[in-house]
Amino acid sequence: MFSEFIKKIKDYNHIGVFSHVRPDGDCIGAQVAISLWLQKNDFQVTAFNEDEIPLNMQWLMKAVDIETPTEEKLAECDLFVMVDGNALHRFGEISEWLEDKSLPIFMIDHHPNPSDEFDITISVDDASSTCELIYGLYEEHSLSQLDEASAKALYTGIITDTGSLQFESVTPRTVAIVSDLLARGDFRPNEVIEVIYSNKTLPQMKLLSMALDTIQLFEDNQIAVMSVTKEMLEETGTSNADCEGFVKYPLSVANIKAAILVKDFHDDGIRISLRSRSNVDVNVWAKELGGGGHKKAAGAWHEGPREKAIEEIVKIGAKQLKDIETTTVL
């Protein structure tokens, strides 16, 4: 998969490596691990990101410093490698500068539907993470170059993009890679886990507390609904980003078939996230509300008010629960 990449990259000297804006564990992990690989193979490397690196990922910058791009620093590079983004605009304002300069750009990513803006495109949308792909680069070239810092960086990306190896995207290969990373990096999971998941603020805890208190069950406890309101965000000084992952709480209620997160704080309506834990197809459900998605995860908008939205959503779900003979997953 990386043979062309490994061959062609030899034509360049100073590589600028970009991770996407609003960075997460996978893009930072991939950026650090490929930068270390480039350094070990005698390239000059500068790692860039337009945004701040989240607090819980900053330890990764001990291995590779990630800098804010400036025209001066960018001008030193003769090739750019973009990781974990499927189009140039995912990397921020730099995209325009890059387009103007028409410098060569390679990309490595696992998001579907990559744009055709890149000179080399390594895009595998059924990979769990971009870090899983970067492991493949080491594997094709020289696993012996995978040291503790690169192992921990790749581990960080795989873990954060797979909900700690719990998502459907996790294959036997993903897990075998993690086993090898623990061995080569000579570390135990908790050493990294405690740092990457320890990024919660007190306002986020208060918001979660309030949201948990709203969970309601409907239709003989088959549907769980959690709500987050504008008042909650205002009282706690939080925003939409602080609700990330909240839907897992109603989804963890025993015996439910589907869970719904109702976000009643957007200016243009109520945002509905639907998750299924049965053969209830939430894509069908979301479509009745003018939205869509997948069987297990879908979304829609409702004009409100919240009580009416919940009533209507539950009514549609109740119909589905009756129409099909539902079974839980196992």
Next chain:
Amino acid sequence: MFSEFIKKIKDYNHIGVFSHVRPDGDCIGAQVAISLWLQKNDFQVTAFNEDEIPLNMQWLMKAVDIETPTEEKLAECDLFVMVDGNALHRFGEISEWLEDKSLPIFMIDHHPNPSDEFDITISVDDASSTCELIYGLYEEHSLSQLDEASAKALYTGIITDTGSLQFESVTPRTVAIVSDLLARGDFRPNEVIEVIYSNKTLPQMKLLSMALDTIQLFEDNQIAVMSVTKEMLEETGTSNADCEGFVKYPLSVANIKAAILVKDFHDDGIRISLRSRSNVDVNVWAKELGGGGHKKAAGAWHEGPREKAIEEIVKIGAKQLKDIETTTVL
């Protein structure tokens, strides 16, 4: 490790397999997986547990029924195999019956300090789980016998005993085993994860909501304290067991060095759980309160009242934070 076990078990016909009382994922997973192995190798098998199997584990009984022991059923067995308990009393009232009959008993377990009550003792206290050990049995005898049901059972035990492969007990081998289980069982993690972690009740959600609301930070945000009170348990109709895992919430606050869970609902005092996410040694800390444990996790009791307990605990922690130069893990 299993050579004597595999050789000696051939002398018997009908094996009674026990998992420990108050069963969890690891003992049930191990029990189901070894019962399937015994069945495949033409033994008669009856699986026993004195307690109810938790709702989120009941799907495992599709492969192997787990029965309440009766004298009649027990009398059919000529050998007992006890999994995931280091002493006979861990398996309930049956222990007395077994002692009286002096029937042969084998054990497989990963808890430290096994008793000497067993005829064969397979005890590995640095294994992540008993399920990891049962995988070793298949491995030594016949990995080809590891089918979907046994793979999912072993996966359940390893995952639930390691906090989804996040604990210090997880080695490269543990993770390699999980990779093999996913391959042999031909399943993706979410299929099992969604079921085993979907066991929460609405009262547990309310209790968590209340507990999150109590989180306080001390000593320049280096110590996070969460409290659970008798009033909270009473208002939600919950008990001590419903606080399991709560300490991970104060422990996930950014930049803290240690987290404390204060359980103010026991009749005989306030129970304090201490966790470290730095080089703060909570064992030293707990000892000053007359308790103890390990560097990263320890416990103690305080006579109360709660405000005084928190004040004293924080004071001891503050002294430690000053005495040693603290660093976070990475």
